[in-house]
Amino acid sequence: MHRAPAGEFTFAEAFPNGNLEPVKIHVLPAGPLQTNGYLLTELSTGEAVLVDAPQGITEKIRPVLAKEGCKLVALWLTHGHFDHMQDAARLKRELGVHVVAHRDDQGLIETPEIMEGFMGAKLGLEGVPVDQWVAQGDTLTALGRTFEVRHVPGHCPGNILFYQAEARAVFVGDALFNGGVGRWDLPGGSFDQLAASIRTQIYTLPDDTVVLPGHGPRTTVGDEKEANPFVAAVAR
Numbered sequence: 377m378h379r380a381p382a383g384e385f386t387f388a389e390a391f392p393n394g395n396l397e398p399v400k401i402h403v404l405p406a407g408p409l410q411t412n413g414y415l416l417t418e419l420s421t422g423e424a425v426l427v428d429a430p431q432g433i434t435e436k437i438r439p440v441l442a443k444e445g446c447k448l449v450a451l452w453l454t455h456g457h458f459d460h461m462q463d464a465a466r467l468k469r470e471l472g473v474h475v476v477a478h479r480d481d482q483g484l485i486e487t488p489e490i491m492e493g494f495m496g497a498k499l500g501l502e503g504v505p506v507d508q509w510v511a512q513g514d515t516l517t518a519l520g521r522t523f524e525v526r527h528v529p530g531h532c533p534g535n536i537l538f539y540q541a542e543a544r545a546v547f548v549g550d551a552l553f554n555g556g557v558g559r560w561d562l563p564g565g566s567f568d569q570l571a572a573s574i575r576t577q578i579y580t581l582p583d584d585t586v587v588l589p590g591h592g593p594r595t596t597v598g599d600e601k602e603a604n605p606f607v608a609a610v611a612r
């Protein structure tokens with residue numbers, strides 16, 4: 377299994393079969409659920425993109441951006457659960473980032489009272505206006521590269537993944553974990569839908585694709601197809 381310590385790694389270390397140099401990925405777990413924020417920095421363009429915005433990520437990315445000499449240009453939200461967007465409004469206000477998400481999570485992202493309602497707690501959430509809604513098959517261009525968007529509902533309605541083919545890297549949010557899958561018991565969740573998303577949109581990627589999940593260590597498509605206890609490669 378591929379274990380990922382928090383911190384910084386280069387594509388050459390983490391992606392033996394892919395290449396995205398000189399992009400670096402900084403893994404920055406933050407917030408009460410240790411949600412992975414992934415900061416991608418590209419030294420030649422001076423751009424950076426953040427995948428997800430857990431609580432406290434703003435403080436964590438500032439020194440990295442300063443050290444790398446990069447400006448944060450975009451925030452890509454894998455989905456609208458609070459632990460992935462708690463710092464989004466602040467990032468938009470303070471750094472002016474362009475926010476990308478899937479419209480099926482619009483309510484969660486823009487109207488946080490909905491999330492607080494089903495969590496049964498006042499979380500002090502702040503909604504963030506989304507600048508760009510993306511859907512299945514769309515592409516995002518950043519850091520001089522192209523990322524494919526795929527829709528992987530089941531954990532929640534609007535979970536999307538961002539796939540970079542040359543790097544063999546995919547950011548999946550809470551759809552799939554190393555040895556696990558996202559919970560499907562929250563409003564809008566469905567195990568059957570989640571399993572179908574994983575089989576049709578993630579397990580169809582090359583086996584050596586490195587999966588970067590919303591929580592916990594990284595894994596590969598091949599390892600999960602072989603050993604994931606929740607969703608086997610073929611429905612049984």
Ligand SMILES: [Zn+2]
Pocket residue numbers: 455457531532550558
């Ligand atoms: Zn989630």
Ligand SMILES: [Zn+2]
Pocket residue numbers: 409411457459460550590591
């Ligand atoms: Zn999460």
